[in-house]
Amino acid sequence: MTYYFKGFPQSDQNKSLKMIYVDELEERAKEVMPEPAYYYIASGSENEWTWRNNTAAFNHFQIIPRSLTDMDDPQTETEFLGKKLKTPIMISPIACHGISHKDGEVATALGAKEAGAMFSSSTYANRSVEDIAEAAGDAPRLFQLYLSKDWDFNQMVFDAVKAAGYQGIMLTVDALVSGYREANLRTKFTYPVPLDFFTRYQGGQGEGQSVAQMYAASAQKIGPDDLKKIKERSGLPVLVKGILCAEDAQMAIDAGADGIVISNHGGREIDGAPATIDMLPEIAKVVDHRVPIIFDSGVRRGSHVFKALALGADLVGIGRPYLYGLALGGSKGVASVINQLNDELKIDMQLTGCKTIEDVKHAMITNLPYSSDNLPSSTDPTVKPPYPVTDHNQMKASYVTGTDGEEPAPQVAEPVDTEGGASH
Template identity: 75%
Template sequence: MTRYIKGFPQSEADEDLKFVNVDELEERAKEVMPEGAYYYVASGSEYEWTWRNNTNAYNHYQIVPRSLTGMDNPSTETEFMGMKLKTPIMISPIACHGISHADAEVATQKGAALAGAMFSSSTYGNKPVEEIAAAAPDAPRMFQLYLSKNWDFNQMVFDAIKAAGYKAILLTVDALVSGYREANLRTDFAFPVPLDFFTRFQGAKGEGQTVAQMYASSAQNIGPDDIKRIKEMSGLPVIVKGINCAEDVEVALTAGADGVYVTNHGGREIDGAPATIDVLPEVVKAVNGRVPVIFDGGVRRGSHIFKALALGADLVGIGRPYLYGLALGGPHGVASVINELNDELKIDMQLTGCKTIEDVKHARLTHFEYAGDTRPSSTDPRVRKPYPVTAVNQIKKDGTDAVSGASHH
């Protein structure tokens, strides 16, 4: 089933998905998502070198199998900041889930709860945080904050998420401006579904925000003092999202951060930045057990999750795969993605004698380097394949489509 909002098609699916690995969903999602929306999700910045190498770099680390361990039935249950989870997999925050499904973040939260995973939602989400929380009242959740220049807006957000039972704030510090995302430029992408916090703060002016408007309203100057101010105003722990080196660990923790989040925004900001798995060991060493560490970037396999945990992460986030699952299967599609990755993780745990997630954190890895690649972006006309036209992935011409304004290009 498909619903339309001002001509934009939104999936209403809710079903378990059958697939062999999560990579298969990327191509299948094209059948139900409009081209601009799909490429907003499925692309990085510039040449997309960092986007690709976030996944490729897991090959730098190899899992050492263990034999004769006398162990079976490994458990992926874990705990994060007092929240009990069935898996160390986290739903990383991404804006505008409404481009994948009519129920947007509500559906994603339901899927995360079905799989027992941590959920996080974005400042630029479509659904009210109150509706998200009501969809799974007892499920653990955190909130990703794009700090606004307007502190009245920030206070509105803080009050809403605290009342809705969010347990921590993920303060984004690595996306103060948008990276040069060629896919957005080539498809003239603008958010076709209203972003709730903009709408409740600005009324009708908050509908149909563009990428440019979104970033223009956020703070481009964030410093250590902001961490303290956010903690005081919100009354919630603050985890700094976008840490990639030891120096920034010390700045964040000295300022009072309650955790660090290793990410490069899925390769959507600086192209040419190192893969997150390659900077994780440096960050973990600098943290030295003082606070929890969240990690994401290019996760497509249970073995990727295993390696990140073995290198010191406490939670491992997934991004694009769950949005494809959301588009194709709604809440159960999201759960299908999490469960597949969790099942793969269990296989690696069994074959290394790791009974628990704590055991995985002490598993042995080996390491070697290799050369990366430099290729055109996936939306470059030289390599771009024709986008499929289906009955449900087209914007209706009789609707009022979102006005583009993603950039001056």
Template identity: 70%
Template sequence: MTTYYKGFPQSTREEKLHMVNLDELEHEAKYVMPEAAYYYVASGAENEWTWRNNTQAFNHFQIVPRALTGMQNPELNTEFLGMKLKTPVMICPIACHGIANAEAEIDTAKGAKAAGALFAMSTYANKSVQEVQSAVGDSPRFMQLYLSKNWDFNKMVIEESVKAGFTGFFLTVDALVSGYREANLRTNFTYPVPLAFFNEWNGGKGEGQSVAQMYASSAQNIGPDDIRKIKEIADVPVIVKGVECAEDAMLAIGTGADGIVVSNHGGREVDGAPATIDVLPEIAKAVRSCDHRVPIILDGGVRRGSHVFKALALGADLVGIGRPFLYGLALGGAQGVQSVIEQLNKELLIDMQLTGCKTIEDIKHAKIDHINYSADWGISSTSRSVMKPYPVTKENQLTGEAADAVSGASRH
């Protein structure tokens, strides 16, 4: 179940996950991930206000159920830039999947393929683009770019990715330096396993580096010309990742971007930045009104199928997940990643049925309210983080055959 790289434990689990909701996985992942690696994933910048509010802010919007729709059997199939997908949920790029599982990005890509989802891979990946190609063939996938100051390095990443079947790029523009990530400082986190592109380029600089050190070697001055440079190297779509206002969306589109990702880097950069779902409506309105309408992806805090529904209804074309799939990867490998996507799909289908939305396109026209409630945020009363031990009495315990049944009262 565990292998070691220079003493660093890596999960080798490969199994479908059984869960009630995605929040359960965050706790369970502690049992298979070392502390520094776990908190690299499960933390944000500074006081983590933005990190927390990315999820909480979904409660600022309410789904209006519809009755008498005469609809059944909703469908999740969708299309994005010519790619036919089985779900609107996609895998966002995150560095160093090897901290969660020894098969790293290979298993993540396999899980995404099994679920019919778009997979995006980081420049800071542990596995090579060639290894991913061998594992998943022509499945839908994009490469994320952390631009380097060295354009020879950038050219290598772009050309090798395209050759290995990656059909477009996410250009990350919101992480020019590392946010002040206190969890990383407290645990002295450094990338514990090799990063494939950096191994190939300079013999291993990447392994053993902190997040701040890695970002220091990347480009801190990214502008409109960089989109053009990427397109000169490879004639494929370039999506700008890290947009949080309409002005930047218009700037990106005017410079030739083929799409945008509404993202605050998972609350890891500017603490105090608004939640992505809160700024999505303004950005979507601006994009729809321009002459060159491009697709929109939203990420940040997505933990429920209802979150996916709200994002689609407020203007997104795809909805990205980050931390949950890494927990799934740690706990179940490729099948764990697939399980995470399927859990969101399961919840999303319920919301579609109860709102009369047959297709993903129908969700984009669903009725969403924006009402301020005093109880703005809460979690399920049966969440493990708040649920107290169930009282054990002579009167409430199952006996005999019932005690061996799968269902029934909790036994302690």
């Protein structure tokens, strides 16, 4: 079924998703999303070099397997800002979840709650923080702030977020203007669904606006004093989101930041910026455990989560994959994406002798100069050529294939006559 908001199609699915890995969902999402909405998610700025390298650069770092560790059953539970989580994987903020699903951020928050993950929502969310709080209850959540030039607007946001039980604010500092996003221009993307905070404050502004127009309403000038002012006015912990160099991390901590979010905005701002994972070790060294670190940008595998944790992160955010999961399966689709990555993470934990997430943070990582390709596996449908069909390599109709990774039921094979078919 599809729900239409003023002619814009929105998915209303709510089902668990099967996948071999999360990137499969990107292509499948085209079946339920119109082209402008799809490319709002599935694109970066300019030539998309940074967007691509965010994922490819994870290959700059390698996990050292460990043997004879005498352990099993790894556990992914962790804690952040006093909240217990089932996984270190978190939902990073992205605007306008209504382009993926009619229930928007409410469905995303419910999916995060089901998977036991930290959720975060954007200033540019479609659904209200009150709706999210009502649906998700006491599930942990953060709020991502695009600081406005209008401090009355900011105060309205602070008051609502605190009343709705959010644990902290993530102040975005790396998107003072919109990056040059060619895909948005080519598809003429505008936000097709109202954005709650703009509706309640300005009577509907947001719907029909371009990304660049929305960013123009935000503050283009943010400094350490703004961070102090936000902490004072909100009464909440404030994490600084969009740090990509050690000097800025130190400046944020000096200004009172309660956490650092290492991110290049998913390759959607400066094209030509380094991959986020390449900057993590240097920043983590300067932070030196004084405040927690959230990492995001480019995460597509459980091994990526493992590497980010081992290099200094406390939580690891995902972005685009969960929006595809949301489009294809609603809240259960979001949970499926988190669970898929968490299951992959557990495999790496077992193979490195890491019983807990704290163990992962001390795992052995090396940095050897391999090619940093990001090629898919040899059986990936995007690269695998059609398998040849011959008279001799086809299974009989009586062969029962396995499901969900189970072995096929045993069958008695018929002898094959190599001269031309099965013998009788």
